[in-house]
Amino acid sequence: MRVMKWSIIALAVAAGTSQLAVASSQDESKGFVEDSKLNVKLRNLYFSRDFRNRENNPLGKTKSYAREWGQGFIGTFESGFTQGTVGVGVDAIGLLGLKLDGGKGTSGTGLFPTGSDGRSQDDYSKGGGAVKFRISDTVLKVGDQFTALPVFATDDSRLLPEMAQGTLITSNEIKGLTLHAGHFTSLTGQEQTNRDSLHLTQADVVGGTYAFTDSLSTSLYYSKVEDYWRKYYANVNWALPISDDQGLVFDFNIYDTKSDGTTNYAAYDGDKLDNRAYSLSGAYNIGAHTFTLAYQKVSGDGDYGYGVDGGGTIFLANSIARSDFNAEDEKSWQARYDLNMATFGVPGLSFMTRYVKGTGANVASTDNGKEWERDIEAKYVLQExxxxxxxxxxxxxTYRSSDGVYYGSDSIDELRLIVEYPLSIL
Structure with a gap:
């Protein structure tokens, strides 16, 4: 799952279309080497998950917690494009994870591959490459890549990110309009090295985002995942300035998902899938403070299903740190508060807390399952x-449920300590 994804598309469009270019991106190409970029992100992550109910947790009755610590290296190389009508370039990805602490009795965090003996590997690595072509402002990329489409999004919530294999076309020929079309044949899981670790056979996606103004954008996407489901997704994002230090942001997301009747979805739910999942959020910003309220609902048959099409493919407001609040018939409310300390003379320091409560979940144990989650976060980024x-x-x-709504787990306390340092080498 991925946190606070619901406005990422609108923000990307606003950033990419803030001014109208006289010449196309390919016309302005400086060359294969001259426009190259090499970046390495260092990620140090300590992950602790305490299952408070020993009798009812996915690790089994003899194991009540999972705790591991690792160091990740996320390297990406992006060449420039050769000059001319058709530009050619290459991208490369190199990922390495090292275990710093954790034993057989504390494995299961999802940071490292786990062997048949239940022990996590001391290290693992994976990588890949892609070739890319550009005509005007349209790019075709073939090979290994990260994706952030609402119907096909790779997850990056652990030590190393997921990696997709396939073809993606991204077009920005019209001001304010971004179009995507893709065909993907496999996904490498976050803690896995096998290219087919998520059992994706084929996924086809198409859609786009259009910014009507700097403050209003909308998105529409479609995907078909072979042997699983087809999805429609729509989004509207509207930012309403009130004054220099006040503003409102409204965000609406909806998925319509239907399984194709094959047996593969049984791995997720065991039933045919035909549902709608939507969320509506409103955020009020005044100076250093942002207050957010959100409502989310799933209706129809089955949970909102995702994962084989990317662990980040849930652009809903109440998909947060531990739970997605995406069970069949579930309704959930969120209250969130953010504080930016730059206003008080400490730039780079921020705090966040939120609470989400879900009711009416139709799960194996009950048709009125209840769950709640409280998250607290503090972050500091060095400014110079x-x-x-x-x-x-x-x-x-902190997650609690009396009905085993989240994968049969009633009570979870989770802690993550994350240190990241992005290095720009080229």
Missing amino acids: GPAKDLSFRIRQA
């Missing part, structure tokens, strides 16, 4: 000096 952009983050989540 030799370690500029080095970030420190602490995230704590």
Whole structure:
């Protein structure tokens, strides 16, 4: 799952279309080497998950917690494009994870591959490459890549991210309009090295985002995942300035998902899938403070299903740190508060807390399942000096349910300590 995804598309469009270019991106190409970029992100992650109910947790009755610590290296190389009508370039991804602490009795965090003996590997690595072509402002990429489409999004919530294999076309020929079309044949899981670890056979996606103004955008996407389901997704994002230091942001997301009747979905739910999942959020910002309220509902048959099409493919407001609140018939409310300390003279320091309560979940044990989650987060990013952009983050989540709504787990306390340092080498 991925946190606070619901406005990412609108933000990306606003950033990419803030001004009308006279010449196309390919016309302005400086060359294969001249426009190359090499970045390495260092990620140090301590992950602790305490299952408070030993009798009812996915690790089994003899194991009540999972705790591991690792160091990740996320390297990406992006060449420029050759000059001419058709530009050619290459991208490469190199990922390495090292275990710093954790034994057989504490495995199961999802940071590392786990062997048949239940012990996590000491290290693992994976990588890949892609070739890309550009005509005007349209790019075709073939090979390994990260994706952030609402119907096909790779997850990056652990030590190393998921990686997709396939073809993606991205077009920005019209101001304010971004179009995507893709064909993907496999996904490598976050803690896996096998290219087919998520059992994706084929996924086809198409859609786009259009910014009517700097403050209003909309998105529409479609996907077909072979042997699983087809999805429609729509989004409307509207930012309403009130004054220089006040504003409102409204965000609406909806998925319509239907399984194709094959047996593969049984791995998720055991039933045919035909549902709608939507969320509506409103955020009020005044100075350093942001207050957010959100409502989410799933209706129809089955939970909102995702994962084989990417662990980040849930652009709903109440998909948060631990639970997605996406069970069949579930309704959920969220209250959130953000504080930006830059206003008080400490730029780079921020705090967040939120509470989500879900009711009416139709699960194996009941048709009125209830769950709640409280998250607290503090983050600091260095603003200057030799370690500029080095970030420190602490995230704590408390989850409770009397009905085993989330994968049969009633009570979870979770802690993540994350240190990240992005290095720009080229």
